[in-house]
Amino acid sequence: MPMGRLSSFFSLPGISAGKKGAVMIQEENKQLIDKLHAQHSLTKPDWITLISNFTDDDRAYAADIAREIAQSKFGNRVFIRGIVEFSNYCKNDCLYCGIRRSNGRAQRYRLTDDEILSCCAEGYEIGYRTFVLQSGEDMTYTADRIAALVRRIKADFPDCAVTLSLGEREYDELKQMKEAGADRYLLRHETANQQHYELLHPAAMSFSHRMRCLHDLKALGYQTGAGMMIGAPYQTAEHLAEDMLFLREFEPHMIGMGPFLPHQDTPFAKEPKGSYELTLFLLSLCRIMLPNVLLPATTALGTIHPLGREQGILAGANVIMPNLSPTAVRKKYMLYDNKICTEDRSADCRFCLHQRMKAIGYEITVARGDYSDD
Numbered sequence: 390m391p392m393g394r395l396s397s398f399f400s401l402p403g404i405s406a407g408k409k410g411a412v413m414i415q416e417e418n419k420q421l422i423d424k425l426h427a428q429h430s431l432t433k434p435d436w437i438t439l440i441s442n443f444t445d446d447d448r449a450y451a452a453d454i455a456r457e458i459a460q461s462k463f464g465n466r467v468f469i470r471g472i473v474e475f476s477n478y479c480k481n482d483c484l485y486c487g488i489r490r491s492n493g494r495a496q497r498y499r500l501t502d503d504e505i506l507s508c509c510a511e512g513y514e515i516g517y518r519t520f521v522l523q524s525g526e527d528m529t530y531t532a533d534r535i536a537a538l539v540r541r542i543k544a545d546f547p548d549c550a551v552t553l554s555l556g557e558r559e560y561d562e563l564k565q566m567k568e569a570g571a572d573r574y575l576l577r578h579e580t581a582n583q584q585h586y587e588l589l590h591p592a593a594m595s596f597s598h599r600m601r602c603l604h605d606l607k608a609l610g611y612q613t614g615a616g617m618m619i620g621a622p623y624q625t626a627e628h629l630a631e632d633m634l635f636l637r638e639f640e641p642h643m644i645g646m647g648p649f650l651p652h653q654d655t656p657f658a659k660e661p662k663g664s665y666e667l668t669l670f671l672l673s674l675c676r677i678m679l680p681n682v683l684l685p686a687t688t689a690l691g692t693i694h695p696l697g698r699e700q701g702i703l704a705g706a707n708v709i710m711p712n713l714s715p716t717a718v719r720k721k722y723m724l725y726d727n728k729i730c731t732e733d734r735s736a737d738c739r740f741c742l743h744q745r746m747k748a749i750g751y752e753i754t755v756a757r758g759d760y761s762d763d
């Protein structure tokens with residue numbers, strides 16, 4: 390599908406195109422994309438150049454390469470992961486998050502273990518072979534409890550993968566859950582720049598602890614996901630360049646990356662949304678940099694644009710993560726405003742995505758979709 394054509398350049402705060410002509414910049418950008426394709430890495434100045442000033446032509450150029458790489462690795466198959474958002478309680482107070490502790494307007498809920506199991510059963514029936522258990526940092530769900538839950542899911546659905554997305558936990562807890570059978574863990578690093586991290590999080594949260602957690606996850610053998618929001622408040626092109634360098638070095642198995650979207654009951658309520666175009670561009674660049682990575686076209690991408698998930702797949706993504714939570718609680722897990730698919734039943738989402746993928750020449754596969762180096 391052809392990408393739309395925009396003649397203007399995209400710019401981020403603190404960085405300008407200088408006096409270079411548009412044609413020169415575009416030529417330089419294409420060379421940088423080719424360099425990334427050949428070497429799978431760029432220098433920090435290279436990243437800043439690419440991220441600061443790109444055109445829709447650059448984006449289409451990168452998307453073509455990224456899509457070709459994804460096709461060579463995964464064909465036209467898109468993996469699906471069913472997310473069970475089992476608790477919106479959180480002990481943290483991240484400034485961007487709609488379920489942060491200080492949001493007194495959030496309607497809190499917790500699912501029982503049996504309710505979580507029944508979401509998985511419903512998901513299994515309609516073809517899901519990965520369950521993502523996601524929550525705020527809710528310590529009611531101790532490592533013992535999560536480990537027991539993982540064992541039950543694995544016993545009931547032995548051909549399925551279990552992904553955890555519970556926020557930061559200590560090494561022993563992560564180890565216990567891994568030994569119980571958890572396969573994967575998603576923990577966005579959010580930003581690789583400590584000063585930026587401190588602008589997005591309260592003082593009680595620690596950049597080094599988050600990074601340590603990510604390294605623990607990998608050391609424990611989890612298929613590990615990192616990632617960041619594009620266009621988060623205070624973010625500059627230099628920060629994003631540092632994110633890309635971090636991702637290159639850390640080599641996560643998954644990268645969760647979507648546009649920043651504000652939530653009305655947070656301190657960032659009035660901040661502008663992240664750029665849809667920059668998110669798509671960075672998805673393509675991630676695919677080119679780490680060809681085997683599992684790369685979701687996120688719900689946030691589908692929220693910022695009605696065809697965001699389709700365009701994400703066409704930009705090189707290969708995963709979609711629909712909701713398996715009971716419809717009654719979906720609206721309560723509102724990390725940002727206007728989140729899509731909060732009224733649909735799981736089977737409707739599954740059918741809708743099937744149609745959406747078919748419309749762009751892709752098909753949803755029921756395979757587990759584990760990371761592979763091949």
Ligand code: SF4
Pocket residue numbers: 479480481482483486487488489490524525526556
């Ligand atoms: S982003 Fe995660 S850790 Fe932070 S407040 Fe929201 S749910 Fe809690």
